[in-house]
Structure formats: C-alpha cells, structure tokens
Amino acid sequence: xxxxxxxxxxxxxxxxxxxxxxxxxxxxxxxxxxxxxxxxxxxxxxxxxxxxxxxxxxxxxxxxxxxxxxxxxxxxxxxxxxxxxxxxxxxxxxxxxxxxxxxxxxxxxxxxxxxxxxxxxxxxxxxxxxxxxxxxxxxxxxxxxxxxxxxxxxxxxxxxxxxxxxxxxxxxxxxxxxxxxxxxxxxxxxxxxxxxxxxxxxxxxxxxxxxxxxxxxxxxxxxxxxxxxxxxxxxxxxxxxxxxxxxxxxxxxxxxxxxxxxxxxxxxxxxxxxxxxxxxxxxxxxxxxxxxxxxxxxxxxxxxxxxxxxxxxx
Amino acid sequence: xxxxxxxxxxxxxxxxxxxxxxxxxxxxxxxxxxxxxxxxxxxxxxxxxxxxxxxxxxxxxxxxxxxxxxxxxxxxxxxxxxxxxxxxxxxxxxxxxxxxxxxxxxxxxxxxxxxxxxxxxxxxxxxxxxxxxxxxxxxxxxxxxxxxxxxxx
Amino acid sequence: xxxxxxxxxxxxxxxxxxxxxxxxxxxxxxxxxxxxxxxxxxxxxxxxxxxxxxxxxxxxxxxxxxxxxxxxxxxxxxxxxxxxxxxxxxxxxxxxxxxxxxxxxxxxxxxxxxxxxxxxxxxxxxxxxxxxxxxxxxxxxxxxxxxxxxxxxxxxxxxxxxxxxxxxxxxxxxxxxxxxxxxxxxxxxxxxxxxxxxxxxxxxxxxxxxxxxxxxxxxxxxxxxxxxxxxxxxxxxxxxxxxxxxxxxxxxxxxxxxxxxxxxxxxxxxxxxxxxxxxxxxxxxxxxxxxxxxxxxxxxxxx
Numbered sequence: 001x002x003x004x005x006x007x008x009x010x011x012x013x014x015x016x017x018x019x020x021x022x023x024x025x026x027x028x029x030x031x032x033x034x035x036x037x038x039x040x041x042x043x044x045x046x047x048x049x050x051x052x053x054x055x056x057x058x059x060x061x062x063x064x065x066x067x068x069x070x071x072x073x074x075x076x077x078x079x080x081x082x083x084x085x086x087x088x089x090x091x092x093x094x095x096x097x098x099x100x101x102x103x104x105x106x107x108x109x110x111x112x113x114x115x116x117x118x119x120x121x122x123x124x125x126x127x128x129x130x131x132x133x134x135x136x137x138x139x140x141x142x143x144x145x146x147x148x149x150x151x152x153x154x155x156x157x158x159x160x161x162x163x164x165x166x167x168x169x170x171x172x173x174x175x176x177x178x179x180x181x182x183x184x185x186x187x188x189x190x191x192x193x194x195x196x197x198x199x200x201x202x203x204x205x206x207x208x209x210x211x212x213x214x215x216x217x218x219x220x221x222x223x224x225x226x227x228x229x230x231x232x233x234x235x236x237x238x239x240x241x242x243x244x245x246x247x248x249x250x251x252x253x254x255x256x257x258x259x260x261x262x263x264x265x266x267x268x269x270x271x272x273x274x275x276x277x278x279x280x281x282x283x284x285x286x287x288x289x290x291x292x293x294x295x296x297x298x299x300x301x302x303x304x305x306x307x308x309x310x311x312x313x314x
Numbered sequence: 315x316x317x318x319x320x321x322x323x324x325x326x327x328x329x330x331x332x333x334x335x336x337x338x339x340x341x342x343x344x345x346x347x348x349x350x351x352x353x354x355x356x357x358x359x360x361x362x363x364x365x366x367x368x369x370x371x372x373x374x375x376x377x378x379x380x381x382x383x384x385x386x387x388x389x390x391x392x393x394x395x396x397x398x399x400x401x402x403x404x405x406x407x408x409x410x411x412x413x414x415x416x417x418x419x420x421x422x423x424x425x426x427x428x429x430x431x432x433x434x435x436x437x438x439x440x441x442x443x444x445x446x447x448x449x450x451x452x453x454x455x456x457x458x459x460x461x462x463x464x465x466x467x
Numbered sequence: 468x469x470x471x472x473x474x475x476x477x478x479x480x481x482x483x484x485x486x487x488x489x490x491x492x493x494x495x496x497x498x499x500x501x502x503x504x505x506x507x508x509x510x511x512x513x514x515x516x517x518x519x520x521x522x523x524x525x526x527x528x529x530x531x532x533x534x535x536x537x538x539x540x541x542x543x544x545x546x547x548x549x550x551x552x553x554x555x556x557x558x559x560x561x562x563x564x565x566x567x568x569x570x571x572x573x574x575x576x577x578x579x580x581x582x583x584x585x586x587x588x589x590x591x592x593x594x595x596x597x598x599x600x601x602x603x604x605x606x607x608x609x610x611x612x613x614x615x616x617x618x619x620x621x622x623x624x625x626x627x628x629x630x631x632x633x634x635x636x637x638x639x640x641x642x643x644x645x646x647x648x649x650x651x652x653x654x655x656x657x658x659x660x661x662x663x664x665x666x667x668x669x670x671x672x673x674x675x676x677x678x679x680x681x682x683x684x685x686x687x688x689x690x691x692x693x694x695x696x697x698x699x700x701x702x703x704x705x706x707x708x709x710x711x712x713x714x715x716x717x718x719x720x721x722x723x724x725x726x727x728x729x730x731x732x733x734x735x736x737x738x739x740x741x742x743x744x745x746x747x748x749x750x751x752x753x754x755x756x757x758x759x760x761x762x763x764x765x766x767x768x769x770x
Contacts, residue, residue, distance in 0.1 A: 008410070017510050019647035020480010024672075050648035051477055051676045073366065075550065097530075097573050115654060120572030121550035134550065136366065160683050163651050166614065167367065194479040194647050195509035198614035205392055217733055219484070219512040226510060229611040248726075251733035274701075281670055281701055368552025371565055378557035393567055397555050400563045 007039070010310045011188040013047075013204045015231075016213040017223030019194035022243040023048070023213055025276055026299065027191040028057045028285040033303045034187050035149045041185045043176050044147075046155035047169045047203045048193040049140060057283050058153045060145040067144045071156070073167045074139035075119025077112050083131035084109050090132075095123045115161055140168045142175050152181055166198035170205075187310075196230045204231065209310055210238040211267060216247050216255040228264065239267030239309060241302060246271040267309070268302035270295050315348045318422065319382035319403075320415050321373075326357025328416040332408060334388030337362060337369035343415050344380050350423055356380070370394025374401060386418055386427065405430040469631065470766050471641045473660035477676030479647035481666045482696035482722070483507075485732060487644035488516045491602050492737040493759045499639040499768070501602045504627065506656045507646040508592065508607035508619040518735035519599035521606065527622050528588040529615060530571040532564050538583035545575035545584060571618075592619040594626070600740065603638070620652045624659055640768070649676075649683045657684060662766050663691040664719060669698055669707035681716070692719040692765060694758060699723035719765070720758035725751030 034042035046054035100116035279289035321339035333339035346354035362372035374397035546556030553569035698721035
C-alpha cells in the first residue's frame with residue numbers, strides 16, 4: 001500500500017445484521033494485523049454492549065491496568081411519596097405513554113414499572129404536586145485496557161434492564177476519542193452489535209466505512225439486505241465479507257446469483273475453515289493461531305483490500 | 315454583516331484555540347464580520363457541555379440565540395448537524411489541525427474554508443434519513459482533532 | 468390454559484430461530500394449536516425457515532410532533548420541558564422538532580398552552596400475521612433506519628394480551644423467538660413467558676453470554692432449561708454439559724452438528740416437519756425428539 005503523507009484516520013465498523021456470522025472473530029484478526037502494520041496503531045472498540053465478547057480474545061496485558069467506569073445515562077422516574085396526594089390524575093389522564101405507571105389499590109399510590117419507564121420526564125412535569133422526580137441510574141460500564149497485542153481495547157457492557165444501549169455505544173466511541181492514543185491512531189475498528197436498531201445506528205454513525213458480514217443462507221442474505229438498506233441511508237461506504245463462503249448448501253447457487261446481481265462491493269470471502277472455531281476456542285485471533293490456514297490468508301487479503309479502499313479512494 | 319460562531323477553548327475570544335467538538339466545547343466565540351473585517355467579538359460559555367444528552371441540540375440553540383448566521387466547526391455529530399442545518403446556518407469546515415479562533419477567521423475571510431452545503435451535511439457528518447436514536451455522537455467522519463488528554467510523553 | 472415458551476440465548480447465531488421453528492413444528496405434529504411469534508424484530512427470520520411469506524401486515528406508528536404555526540405563540544414551553552431536547556427552540560421562533568431523539572412521550576403535545584402541537588406519526592415497522600403448515604405466525608419487523616425496536620415488540624405483546632384475554636382457547640402453545648442480546652426487547656418477551664429456553668453453544672463465548680442471559684432470566688424470576696446446540700463442535704460437549712451440571716443449570720437437551728440441519732435451514736423446510744424427507748434416525752432428528760419429550764414433561768403438556 002502506498003503511504004500517504006497526510007494519512008487521515010479512518011473509522012471502520014463491522015456489523016452483520018444476523019448474529020453469529022463472525023463479527024468478533026474478524027474484528028479480532030483485523031486488529032492484530034493492524035497492530036503488526038507500522039503506522040496503523042489501531043484502537044479497537046467492542047460496541048456489542050449487550051454481549052461484549054472481544055475481551056475474551058483481546059485480553060489485557062496487565063490486569064491491574066484495567067480501567068472501568070460506570071456510566072449513568074439511563075433516566076428513571078421515582079415517586080416522592082410524601083408529595084403524592086393520591087389524586088390519581090397520573091393514571092386517569094394517562095401521563096405515561098409507556099405504560100410504566102399503574103395504580104396500587106392497597107396503598108392508593110402510583111407505582112412505576114422500572115423496566116418500562118423511559119425516563120421521559122412527562123410525569124414529573126404533569127403531576128400538579130410535583131411528586132415525580134427523574135434520576136440518573138447506572139446504565140452500564142465502560143472498560144478499557146491495553147491488550148496483549150499492544151493496542152487499546154474499549155468496550156461497553158450494559159447493566160441488565162437498561163434501555164440505553166445506543167447511548168452506551170456512543171459513550172464508548174466518545175471514550176476512544178479522549179484516549180491519548182487516538183491522535184496517533186489511523187484505524188479505529190468497531191465490533192458492532194447484531195441487528196439494525198438503535199445500538200447499530202449509534203455504532204455506524206459518523207464512521208468512514210462499514211464491513212458487513214454475511215453467510216450463504218436465507219437468513220444471512222435477508223439480514224444482509226436489511227443491513228445494506230440501513231448503511232445506504234447513512235451514505236457510508238461499505239464492503240461485504242462472505243463467511244463460510246463455500247458452505248455446501250442448496251441455497252448456494254441462489255445466493256451467488258443474488259449477490260452478483262446486486263453489484264455490491266465484495267470486500268472478501270472466507271471459506272469454511274475449522275481453524276476459526278478452533279482459534280476461538282483457544283481465545284486467539286485466527287491469523288495468530290493458524291496464519292497459514294485458508295481463513296487467515298483470506299482475512300489478510302481482506303485487510304489489504306480494506307486499506308486500499310480506505311485510503312486510495314480519497 | 316455576518317455573525318460567525320466558533321467553538322472555542324477556555325473562555326473563548328480571538329486568541330483562544332478553536333475546540334474541535336461542537337456540542338461539548340467550553341465556550342462559543344461569536345465574531346461579527348462586515349466588509350471583510352472583524353467588527354466585534356463576543357464569547358459565551360457553553361452550558362450544553364455538561365448535558366447528559368442532546369448536547370449538540372442545546373449547543374445549536376446557544377448558537378441560534380446569539381444570532382449567528384454561520385458556523386465554523388471541526389467535528390459535528392449528526393444531531394448537531396441536523397440542528398444547525400434546520401436553522402439554515404451555513405456550516406464551514408475547519409482544517410484538521412490545532413488552530414486559533416483568529417487564524418480560522420482569517421482563513422474564512424480569505425475564502426479558504428470548505429462550505430458544507432445543506433444538501434451534503436448528512437453525508438458529510440454521517441446522518442441518516444428517518445428516525446434514529448442512540449446518542450448521535452458520531453466520531454465526526456474522521457475529521458475530529460482529538461487533542462484532549464494528550465500525553466506529555 | 469395456554470402455555471408460553473420463550474426461546475432466547477444472548478449470543479447471536481446459536482440457533483434460536485431454528486429451534487423455535489422446530490419446536491413449533493413438533494407441537495403442531497402432536498395435534499396442538501401453535502402460535503409462533505417472531506420477536507426478533509430487527510431481523511425476523513422465522514418465516515424463512517418455513518418457506519413462509521410475509522402477509523397481512525398492519526402498520527406500527529410512532530409519535531411525531533408537528534407544530535401548527537398558526538397557533539404557536541413561540542413561548543418555548545414545549546422545548547423547555549423536553550428531556551430529550553427533541554425540540555430546537557430559538558427565542559421567539561417556532562420550535563423545530565429533531566425527530567431522531569424524540570422519545571414519543573407526547574409531553575409537548577399535552578402541555579402546549581395553545582394546543583399548537585399536533586400528534587402526527589410515522590410508520591416505523593410492520594406486524595405480519597400468517598399461517599404456514601398449520602402453524603400461525605405473528606411477526607414483528609422494524610423498518611431499516613428506525614431505531615425503536617422495543618415499540619414493535621410492545622405491539623406484539625399487546626396482541627398476545629388480546630389473545631390471552633379474549634381468545635384464550637385459540638392456542639395451546641405460544642412460542643417466542645427473541646433477538647440476540649439481553650436488552651429490553653428480549654426482556655419484554657421473557658417477562659411474558661412461562662418457560663424460558665436459553666440456547667447456547669459449547670464455547671467460552673457461548674458460556675459467557677449464557678451466564679448473562681441467565682442473570683436476566685433470574686432477575687425476571689422465570690424458570691429456564693438450556694439447550695446446547697452444535698454440541699459436537701470441537702469435542703467440547705461432555706466438558707460443557709458437565710460444567711452446566713456442576714452449576715446446577717438444567718439442560719433440556721443438546722443437538723449435535725448435523726448436515727441435515729444445515730440443509731433444512733437452507734431449503735426452508737423444518738427438520739421435524741411431518742412430511743420432510745429427512746432421516747428420522749439422524750442425530751439431529753433424534754436429539755430434537757428427546758428435547759421435545761423433556762419439554763413436554765417440564766411444561767406439563769399432555770399429548
């Protein structure tokens with residue numbers, strides 16, 4: 001790859017729509033390839049905040065240096081009982097659009113369903129006695145450390161019951177921007193959440209490139225199309241990686257045909273290779289565990305093509 | 315006559331450094347320009363900086379409430395971008411390097427800043443069509459300057 | 468009394484949908500009236516595994532504030548009280564809705580002193596209602612670029628409530644398929660269920676996410692029994708099952724890797740379908756039968 005003098009930092013998000021097609025595995029390998037590549041200085045983010053798994057592979061260099069901070073981004077309503085005059089207006093006039101308020105017949109006061117409450121503050125404003133308050137509660141944690149591969153890993157983990165995965169994803173990204181390594185880093189790699197909803201939108205927001213992973217099955221294709229619909233709405237460049245590309249299945253022909261028809265950018269294909277689950281079972285990136293395997297060779301090609309697409313199309 | 319808002323460090327003013335983050339900058343410096351000359355400078359603290367959410371939107375309100383017509387920014391989150399756009403403010407892209415308010419205004423006066431038109435604000439700052447939620451704090455399309463917490467080593 | 472079974476799992480790609488579809492098929496084979504609910508509204512796949520079609524759609528709407536400029540006095544009260552800052556207000560100007568961050572609480576609509584805010588809406592998703600191979604399907608689908616999947620799940624739950632109240636004899640079994648993760652969409656579905664089946668795989672990633680989903684299930688005070696899918700992967704089966712046993716985690720059964728399963732997945736015919744040409748002596752087939760037996764015992768379903 002040519003080195004440009006003013007190589008601009010690029011942010012790449014790896015998503016998939018469908019869960020379990022290999023986001024974490026690919027992100028882990030791309031990150032170690034980046035760390036061995038001078039001038040890249042990757043920073044890696046695990047934004048699958050509801051099930052962060054990258055940390056199992058990209059382990060800390062020194063356990064004592066694991067930094068953890070609580071995030072209090074979730075808002076919840078709370079009743080100030082002394083102020084409640086039991087007028088029941090909150091129920092009768094349907095203050096809460098999220099059905100988080102119900103009347104307790106025994107105590108004759110409203111009860112807030114913690115999980116349903118979205119902290120919108122409507123009850124606080126509408127209650128004539130100001131008997132509701134809105135409080136910040138812990139929504140999750142952000143954990144960061146230097147990995148054994150000499151680059152930082154930052155990940156978010158939601159507190160169970162939290163409704164603000166998307167916000168935590170944004171906080172993880174913000175945390176990365178404040179790291180001192182950010183200035184020298186030329187690739188920020190984001191392991192994204194599955195799906196296409198709020199946390200995924202937050203993950204891909206403002207990135208330079210999206211890698212979307214799929215597999216040649218009906219669900220794989222269906223979810224790929226929905227993911228691409230989302231990415232195109234955000235006008236972000238993207239490339240498709242087909243995992244288990246040579247999977248023996250009656251759907252293969254149809255899949256190949258449909259993908260070729262669309263003319264989408266295929267960043268690469270990884271054939272079915274037991275090295276991948278084996279590497280995962282040893283908690284190692286496959287390019288480190290089995291560098292000569294077909295999977296590793298494909299991933300290295302993907303890495304080179306990615307760099308090309310990131311910088312030579314400026 | 316044009317009033318230009320610039321996110322700034324510290325208490326703001328011409329000699330302060332420009333701050334790369336629109337929503338969470340410590341202050342805004344408002345520069346009134348007429349006949350290609352600086353006529354007036356005013357600095358205002360950014361109360362949105364500590365906001366838990368919606369900082370970009372609140373910051374856009376501060377900019378609007380101080381009658382700015384134009385803004386010069388480093389990085390801009392999608393919600394802030396949408397807000398500034400809906401206020402019909404012209405958005406100029408500052409260069410990707412540390413720069414003072416005075417220096418960036420000079421670049422502006424020399425017509426050396428890229429104008430981000432409302433048509434391409436969304437692609438420039440990574441916004442989607444349709445409703446999205448989730449913090450909207452994109453990393454500014456790789457143009458962030460990120461000089462916070464710089465290590466002395 | 469209808470029984471609700473929720474198939475979930477935390478880790479993506481463990482086989483939730485595959486298992487939900489085959490369990491629904493098994494119950495139907497044994498003469499039960501079955502409803503299969505696809506609660507993975509960001510990427511609903513159940514119908515794909517059954518050669519089903521998306522039909523009979525109804526729209527799911529989400530609130531959007533719209534300002535009636537003639538009535539608006541530009542007081543800014545709406546913006547001032549909006550916790551999400553979804554109304555951009557410059558002094559003495561008409562507020563501008565920033566729809567991306569609007570929570571849908573309708574507070575602005577409720578407090579405007581001149582009723583200048585109209586409760587408009589936009590479509591954020593669809594609910595499909597269909598029938599395939601004698602199994603009723605209720606599917607939620609979020610529109611790509613929309614963020615609020617929980618709204619769609621809540622509408623699905625409302626429909627279930629109606630079924631439970633008005634037509635409580637219609638179904639014997641309702642099966643939920645959830646999204647991956649342990650977030651509020653998944654929670655909504657677990658909360659409504661009588662029996663929860665987390666699906667995992669015999670790897671450290673499977674284990675990590677299983678423990679997390681169990682934490683959520685415990686928080687919601689629900690009974691659960693695990694299915695270990697792809698149990699023959701890399702020879703970890705026995706070790707993994709022993710570990711679950713040591714931790715008092717009850718297992719409904721395990722399903723080994725089986726080419727017939729992959730095939731069934733790709734051609735859209737459930738492995739356990741009555742009329743399927745799959746080998747009834749196959750490893751996968753037999754393991755599903757064992758699971759079904761254990762499930763009927765656990766859930767007390769009389770054949």
